[in-house]
Amino acid sequence: MSQQEIEVILSRHLAEYLAMPIFIVNPAGDLIFYNEPAEAILGTRYNETGSMPANEWATNFKPTDHDGNAIPPEKLPLIVAIKHHHPAHKIFWIHGMDDTMREIEVTALPLIGQANRFLGGIAFFWERSRK
């Protein structure tokens, strides 16, 4: 297996030490790492799933808007960040694997490394409420 870029490795190290849920995706949008707090949202463990294709993780937790309408993957902040190479922010609901509905606030950033290399994206989640 090929080694990740150094900026991505350091991002993962940071994510492993933070208490807020964090996703890291590669330039194709595949989820290459999520930390322990994010495991609670996804309802799966990184050590068990490894990386996940974009169309899998983006639909697994059933994102919906405040009216209950499904949000397509291309409207999710992390996908917007890597597709358009700019920050994205959104508040929406997810249905976790633990059968809990969570209202989350997500800020996503593209990861731009040394020499302006585009390396993927990172998203920070914040739980606002649940039901």
Next chain:
Amino acid sequence: MKVTFWGTRGSLAAPSPETVRYGGNTSCISVEGGDGTVLVLDAGTGIRSLGHYLPSNINRVNILLTHLHMDHIQGLPFFMPLRRAGVEIHIWGPASTTLTLDSRLQKYLSPPLFPVNVRDLSANLHFHELPGHIIEIGDFSIQAQLIIHPNPTIGYRIECAGTSLTYLPDHEPALGSRSFPNDREWTSGYRLAEGSDILVHDTQYTDDEYQTRIGFGHSSVRHAFQFASLTGVKRFVPFHYDPTHNDDDLDRMFKNAIETFTPSCKVIPAQEGLSLETGC
């Protein structure tokens, strides 16, 4: 390729009767190809002696800098070929996010830190920024990738006729990692070192010293041996010794590490004047 060690020390030169075997000069290695190509890895104080060893009619030298910390560039203005008109000196190294390699080097190579400005040197200087594409110089094919060390720092893998040398003099692959040394995909430097014939790697600290220097960008001897094992290299050359470690300390550190880790690769601690040959 012929690999010769001109400076093995890290952080600060440490000349002393107690460091004569391993050496007191800071990082510098020459790599000579069968076609006469000369690569210089880092420009620590060891580069001064290298400048006197190279033939006076040499017309091109390639200096590959891993980063611009002082122990890796301090010898540069004392490198004799830089003072010879007509010699082409190509300097490769990392830019920062806001400054070019040239500008970063000029911070040191200008008053008041140094009396001579870089543009006043006689040789023809060419600067090349990394990381980027694979570099082809003579018979050598060179990969340059970022590795974990404070400020942009590059590791090199130099290949020639099917053999390879990996140079990671300042490297802390264990930093912040919960999976080191068991996860190749998430280990800094793995891609550069995998299966290399010769790995030259940071061994700055003892285990105890490392505990109070986490994040300084260097490896303990333990971490270096574990990295060599993970990457499956054939010859492992410990390098970049802490200035407080004398010859007896280093003898003891490597003897203990070899007994503890029983590495499958050959361990050859770097010493000033040591030459290794491999492949082309």
